[in-house]
Amino acid sequence: MVAANQLRERMASDVGLxxxxxxxxxxxxxxxxxxxxxERLVVLKGEKVIFxxxxxxFDYSIDDLESFLQKQE
Numbered sequence: 001m002v003a004a005n006q007l008r009e010r011m012a013s014d015v016g017l018x019x020x021x022x023x024x025x026x027x028x029x030x031x032x033x034x035x036x037x038x039e040r041l042v043v044l045k046g047e048k049v050i051f052x053x054x055x056x057x058f059d060y061s062i063d064d065l066e067s068f069l070q071k072q073e
Contacts, residue, residue, distance in 0.1 A: 017069065041065050 041053035
């Protein structure tokens with residue numbers, strides 16, 4: 001939780017991005033329920049998916065995600 005809060009605060013101060021960060025429990029309960037293979041980078045706005053990246057870990061692009069997020073400002 002400390003790391004998640006630090007990430008949230010850093011994103012707000014360094015990038016100006018204010019976002020909720022959700023954390024799984026130590027037993028990975030949510031991960032087991034919603035495990036996504038292959039992994040993907042996804043942005044939600046409310047309950048709507050507004051960005052979904054390529055299949056990871058080899059076909060997703062942090063640059064594409066960053067570009068998308070900058071356009072959302």
